[in-house]
Amino acid sequence: MPVSKKEISECPIDAMLSVIDGRWKGTILWRLSEGPMRTSELHRSIPGITERMLIRHLQELVKDGIIQRRDEGSHPPCVHYSISRYGRTLVPVLEVICAWGRHHLKVVHRACSAI
Amino acid sequence: MPVSKKEISECPIDAMLSVIDGRWKGTILWRLSEGPMRTSELHRSIPGITERMLIRHLQELVKDGIIQRRDEGSHPPCVHYSISRYGRTLVPVLEVICAWGRHHLKVVHRACSAI
DNA sequence: ATCGATACTGACAAAGTTGTCAGTACCAGC
DNA sequence: GCTGGTACTGACAACTTTGTCAGTATCGAT
Numbered sequence: 622m623p624v625s626k627k628e629i630s631e632c633p634i635d636a637m638l639s640v641i642d643g644r645w646k647g648t649i650l651w652r653l654s655e656g657p658m659r660t661s662e663l664h665r666s667i668p669g670i671t672e673r674m675l676i677r678h679l680q681e682l683v684k685d686g687i688i689q690r691r692d693e694g695s696h697p698p699c700v701h702y703s704i705s706r707y708g709r710t711l712v713p714v715l716e717v718i719c720a721w722g723r724h725h726l727k728v729v730h731r732a733c734s735a736i
Numbered sequence: 737m738p739v740s741k742k743e744i745s746e747c748p749i750d751a752m753l754s755v756i757d758g759r760w761k762g763t764i765l766w767r768l769s770e771g772p773m774r775t776s777e778l779h780r781s782i783p784g785i786t787e788r789m790l791i792r793h794l795q796e797l798v799k800d801g802i803i804q805r806r807d808e809g810s811h812p813p814c815v816h817y818s819i820s821r822y823g824r825t826l827v828p829v830l831e832v833i834c835a836w837g838r839h840h841l842k843v844v845h846r847a848c849s850a851i
Numbered sequence: 852a853t854c855g856a857t858a859c860t861g862a863c864a865a866a867g868t869t870g871t872c873a874g875t876a877c878c879a880g881c
Numbered sequence: 882g883c884t885g886g887t888a889c890t891g892a893c894a895a896c897t898t899t900g901t902c903a904g905t906a907t908c909g910a911t
Contacts, residue, residue: 633837634762634830640840642757644869647749660888671870676889686843696877697887707843710836715749717832721825722748725755728801728822759899775858786900791859811907812857 637714640685645670645678647715650704653688654712657703687711752829755800760785760793762830765819768803769827772818802826 641647648667652658658666664675679702682688687708693699704712756762763782767773773781779790794817797803802823808814819827 631841632762633834633841634756634766635837636841636844637833637837638753638757638762641749642753647747647753651749661886672889673871674869677869692888697879698877698889700888710839714832714836717829718752719748721829722750722752724825726746726748726751729751776856787859788901789899792899807858812909813859813907815858 640682640687640711641715643678643681645674646682649675649678649682650687650708650711650715653702653704654715657691657701660700660702663702682708755802755826756830758793758796760789761797764790764793764797765802765823765826765830768817768819769830772806772816775815775817778817797823 641650645667648670649663652663652666660675660679663679664670664672667675679688679690683690683702686705688702689705691701691703693701756765760782763785764778767778767781775790775794778794779785779787782790794803794805798805798817801820803817804820806816806818808816
């Protein structure tokens with residue numbers, strides 16, 4: 622049940638994209654970059670995502686070493702997710718992507734309103 | 737016949753990713769970053785890609801303003817694709833992505849050989 | 852007259868991703 | 882003893898993306 626396809630591509634661009642690719646991964650990382658969060662908190666803070674999808678993406682991000690899972694082991698269950706040390710190296714990359722994306726959105730909007 | 741899904745997401749990260757997302761877009765941009773190329777040249781230089789897929793991706797990149805299509809209008813047809821001025825603003829972003837990807841591949845390889 | 856090269860399109864199948872729904876297990880409160 | 886909250890899984894439907902295959906048009910060479 623994979624959320625991102627590309628298995629083990631040798632292309633560094635594909636390798637990077639496979640980590641953040643997935644319908645909700647960007648948003649999840651954005652939320653977690655502000656601090657650790659519980660599964661249910663994340664679920665409530667991301668409108669439109671289903672629990673199933675959230676958990677699938679979280680598991681992939683954990684598998685890729687980008688985020689960490691901390692289970693309190695208590696009942697009712699309480700699990701916190703946070704960006705790992707390795708994941709933090711990704712944040713500046715996301716910022717560059719985000720900056721270009723913001724610029725691009727402005728360009729697209731201008732193009733739309735020109736019609 | 738879209739190659740990338742996300743229509744008009746307000747998230748800048750998604751906006752950026754929708755532009756380079758697609759099985760072969762990274763590779764195509766990589767090739768074109770070295771200079772203009774004909775459709776058939778690109779086809780031959782990217783192993784595994786089909787003509788159909790190449791053309792679909794090229795058309796999307798043109799639509800997004802990242803690359804330019806120049807048709808000589810001759811027979812037999814001769815069409816050159818090149819990175820547009822706007823597309824050039826994307827190159828540094830790709831370089832950051834690529835740098836992280838390269839690093840990530842090394843980490844993944846270490847993890848694999850450790851098993 | 853047929854073949855190969857060029858740059859494409861259309862129809863459709865295969866594969867991959869996302870979403871839906873039901874179900875598990877435990878505890879707390881009413 | 883029923884309901885609601887927590888974190889999760891499995892099966893499967895729906896949708897998206899990718900790949901396959903055949904077909905278009907024109908020119909030049911054989």
